[in-house]
Amino acid sequence: MSPVTITLLATAALLAVSVLAVGIGRNKDAYRLIYGSCLAVTIIVLTAALVQLLGASAPSGVRLPLGLPWIGAHFRLDALSAFFLAVTALGGAAASLYALGYGQHEQAQTRVLPFYPAFLAGMILVVLADDAFSFLVAWEFMSLASWALVLAHHRDAGNTRAGYVYLTMASFGTFALLLAFGLLAGSDGGYAFGAMREAQRAPDIAGLAMLLVLIGAGSKAGLVPLHVWLPLAHPAAPSHVSALMSGVMTKVAIYGFVRVAFDLAGAPTDWLSALVIAVGAATAVLGILFALMQQDIKRILACSTIENVGLIFVSLGLALAFKAQGMAWAAAVAASAALLHVFNHSLIKSLLFFGSGAILHATGERDIERLGGLIHRMPQTAVVFLVGSAAIAALPPLNGFVSEWLAFQAILLSPQLQAWGLKFLVPAAGAMLALSAALAAACFVRLYGISFLGRARSPAADRAHETDRFSLAAMAMLAALCLIVGILPGLFVDALQNAVGVVVGATLPPQRTMAWLSIVPIVEERSSYNGLLVFVFIASTASLAAYVIHRVASNRVRRGPAWDCGFPDPRPMTQYSGASFAQPIRRVFGATILGAGERVEMPPPGSVAPARLTVTLRDRIWDGLYAPVVTGVTVATERLNRLQFLAIRQYLSLVFGVLVFLLLVLAAWS
């Protein structure tokens, strides 16, 4: 049986589990059966995807008699789909394992269990689809299933609005994709991806189709300015679903863009690659600035997803630009950076969302200002969360740094690009990538420092307890993978070369033959990085220093009250808070970009009234772009509402008038 058949059968099994969940969802232990079967199925899918990706075998396809009668439903698994399928399945397996423990705390089982397998099935089908019709159906299926999961806790404040905004943006994105596929199919309606790949089309049409896909897939992935739904919807879902939405669904959206822009649409144009790079860089910086200003732990993570999607799109834009210029080897560096970061971010973000779920269950709090000191009460979660935080801040020797390093190497190849716009844009994009990496470090020092370190800021945080075994196993597995990818990056860069070959038509030199498992994208004199030795050096010097100092000098320890310059205050509220940590950065970047304002109300001397500091943040994109649309739609609907209250003769004359108008148009047309 070919991998694609196995994956389709597995998807069918997921849909069956979904139906089963409708039946048995009320049972208290149903979650074990549902998540257990999801875990088993996703492991099978992961194996199939890895066989296809690493085996370098020919793409395998299947045509099912479903969908549009004259084309049927095509499904195909090539190296590119196999890579994204592996990311999806691994994320799905980790989330299912986590949910085996976390799922028991769920209050609304009947609203989560049926949709969870369906959501997984939808994402798998998007990656498999090989014609526009199946792709769009699977895409909508994925959107609606995740929308249902976002509304699982629909009574909580803000969740209904999140669901509404999400649904609107998802429909808008699918609409853009629909138009893009219409353009690609052309007048003779070749909706199969194979036909689109072969078709010849004018560069303008190809560019327009890519722009529409950038809008459609970008709105799902969270590109600025289409990101507004993401920080609302991702945190609203239960934590294991948040992990899937942030870690995996955004990657499925990126798959949609990669498939169309690199594989189907034909030769890329320079203005489009410039646009992708610019939008990606802006997304990266704005996303992490939003994250720094939030105090809801899950919303911080969702905003950081926006940042990472920006990083991936910068690398993809570079790959497009190199490909347009025929520099296939440089395009391979950029595409490897993008795909490796897709994989890395799916690992890290799932890990961090699982950690946030563990905190949410242990304390009932999502607000970091009410957490603190969790490292004492959740020691194991604290370790894995620390690994995730350091990895997403792009610190060596962890995995986030490797993809960041590859992206910088790609930027350093770009002076050879001919287009003048790109010559000015790419260095600025490089600076913005570095800025977003540095801000990410600040953001995760803040998140980890406020919630895990220090003293508990609320009784709930003081009573926190360690999470269950299944959740810990899922998090430990992801943290271990983060470390392994960080110290043995060459193996993983090699593993995705088949997919890189599909994307840009060239691959990096094989990395597993390099000395000491270094990664060397071009030649060693130019650049190389060895995560393994960096890790070994740090570990050995640190332990050597510890051993020598403890043996030779002193190993005595005494506990005492904190020094704090002689003014320690026992009240936890006197610690630095998340808002105060972000204040310098808010002052430096916030005033112009985020429209941040501070107002201090100081009571007159002698009064005992408390002083107040009010911070206002405005989302300028919402104010400038979305609010006018919302106002316009509201005004228009109120006007049109009058049509509902006409008399019958008015309706008849209206119908008659429209008929005459249409006939006139027809007459003028022909």
Add this chain to the structure above:
Amino acid sequence: MVVILDLAVQGAQMLVVLLLAPLLTGFVRKVKARLTHRRGPPLLQPYRDLLRLMRKEVVLADNASWLFRVIPYVVFACTWVAAALVPTFATGLAFSWVADLIAIIALLASARFCLALAAMDAGTSFGGIGSSREMMIASLAEPAMIMIVFTLALVASSTQLSSIVQFVASGDVGLRVSLGLALVALVMVAIAENARIPVDNPATHLELTMVHEAMVLEYSGRHLALIDLAASLKLLLYVSLIGCVFAPWGIATTDSGPAAYLVGFGAYLGKLAIGGFLLALFETSIAKMRVFRVPEFMGAALMLGLLATLLLFVSRGM
């Protein structure tokens, strides 16, 4: 044989940076004292301080976790590994291919991330203030540094520090505007990264303006010694970096004899002395600025770095 020699050079390099780092700190302090008509502590005082601190017991805050105790070793290890990969007296270090310049900068970022976390561990307000300001300064200093790295990498078409130094030392580089801009930006970044005046004051305590010292306020004994040693190593790293890239004279290249190594070592000591003297001179002639003027200072460094890179991008196309 060649391998053994390379390894010996690398080992010597690791020891040299470790042993010279406190001396450079002591030298800067001494020169600063003389410039302000004080006698100043003896040159070897930093070594005595380190030894004394190592032998003292550690007083941990009641609330401190295991992280607080582990982080000094991690900070020290990251900084030491980074400093050992910057050519001091010879290029062609045995392990220079392990981490290029981007990775060296990232290793320092790892050390900073850890230290900023440790500052928040005891749950005091001074730790928080130091951590938050350090990350704010770093959020601008790090992109500026990456832009400087881009400039060097584009000039030498390599991000390997050894290749860059060999290219600059070979004299093919000529006089370039971008390199001049990068030098100014690198000096500004180095001042900020090492918490020197005018960005931060390494000698201050009990002031609301301090950044680095506020972060390490809760540390004592051997932990404090390691963090101080790491800070000295970082200062040495930046002086060596500026020295080897912008003044590569005398540095021993691969396959040269023992005499070249001696010359290289002498030249390196000279460069450290000049660098330390210039730093002390600069620090005594300028006042510390307000914390919220620092972003403008670092923004200028970032703009200079970006300008240098842009010039190279544009000139490469012609």
